[in-house]
Amino acid sequence: MDKNKLSKAGLGLGLRRALTQETLDFYSSENNTGLIEWLEIVPENYIYLGGRKAQQFQEVLDSGVALIPHGVNLSIGTAPETPGKPCFDPYLIDGCKELFQQIEAPWFSDHISCTRVGEYYLQNLIPVPMIQESVDIIADNVKFLQDEFQLPFLVENPSFYSTIIDAEMSEAQFINSILEQADCGMLLDVNNIYVNATNHGNYQPVEFLDSLMLERVVQVHIAGHLNGYHSHTGHKIEILDTHGEGIIDEVYEILRQLLARTEVNAILLERDSNFPELKELVEELKQIQGVVARSACDAAIQV
Ligand SMILES: [Fe+2]
Numbered sequence: 001m002d003k004n005k006l007s008k009a010g011l012g013l014g015l016r017r018a019l020t021q022e023t024l025d026f027y028s029s030e031n032n033t034g035l036i037e038w039l040e041i042v043p044e045n046y047i048y049l050g051g052r053k054a055q056q057f058q059e060v061l062d063s064g065v066a067l068i069p070h071g072v073n074l075s076i077g078t079a080p081e082t083p084g085k086p087c088f089d090p091y092l093i094d095g096c097k098e099l100f101q102q103i104e105a106p107w108f109s110d111h112i113s114c115t116r117v118g119e120y121y122l123q124n125l126i127p128v129p130m131i132q133e134s135v136d137i138i139a140d141n142v143k144f145l146q147d148e149f150q151l152p153f154l155v156e157n158p159s160f161y162s163t164i165i166d167a168e169m170s171e172a173q174f175i176n177s178i179l180e181q182a183d184c185g186m187l188l189d190v191n192n193i194y195v196n197a198t199n200h201g202n203y204q205p206v207e208f209l210d211s212l213m214l215e216r217v218v219q220v221h222i223a224g225h226l227n228g229y230h231s232h233t234g235h236k237i238e239i240l241d242t243h244g245e246g247i248i249d250e251v252y253e254i255l256r257q258l259l260a261r262t263e264v265n266a267i268l269l270e271r272d273s274n275f276p277e278l279k280e281l282v283e284e285l286k287q288i289q290g291v292v293a294r295s296a297c298d299a300a301i302q303v
Helices: 017-028 051-062 090-103 132-149 171-182 190-200 205-211 249-261 278-302
Strands: 010-014 038-041 066-069 108-111 114-117 120-126 153-156 185-189 217-222 226-230 236-240 266-269
Touching: 010 278, 017 051, 017 278, 066 090, 066 108, 090 132, 132 153, 132 171, 153 171, 153 217, 171 185, 171 205, 185 190, 190 205, 190 217, 190 236, 190 249, 205 249, 217 249, 249 278, 266 278
Parallel strands: 010 038, 010 266, 038 066, 108 153, 153 185, 185 217, 217 266
Antiparallel strands: 114 120, 226 236
């Protein structure tokens, strides 16, 4: 997978129903100075549409904004019943195929996680054990998906709060092994790096960046999180990956450090809950744009 052969999408925002009209209005306005060049869609929400939802999606298509799909239910961590024979939900695959052709997707992505066991969807991103057997399963699944869709696939580093069994490798080694064995790209979530570094204390964010195959990073997610979370059962989690708060400086710094090391094709502001007015997200996009501009400047100075 050579990311230089893929298109450059620039900055984007997640398309969410609560903000759809405002987002499209901003996209077409003269205030949009490269702040929203594309929108990320969760494909599971846009397949087999009918009625009002189909009409609303047509309005999005008519706006001319580029769309890039990011799935939650492909479940690349699901082991097939017969080893070596990937098995996906044909209803989901067929729907996504039609959608990806319709939106002319440049690539697609999903998390390194398990969201389905057999035909049962778990409605959550369950972490997979960081062992060679998982690498084999995920690589087979990703190769199958890339063949099936004839599109590059990106694996996203997830945040997680527990591990199921003892790891045979570090998180970075696990991701690198998948990238190599599947010959796919990476969607690097810089907030997830911060969340895992803080909750598990296994590495510093920059150290993690330096152990990854950054030449495979095509797309970036950046988001906010919630501090000091206590569950209703009394469990304390240092940080919860909510995508419902503003981005903190430490996470902008990870983006800066990443861009000092490699170029990327697309950066997404990921906001999924606790939606503010769009103008607040536009301010965050301006901050991200500032980080990108300073990185480009630094690169030019080094030359
Ligand atoms: Fe993400």
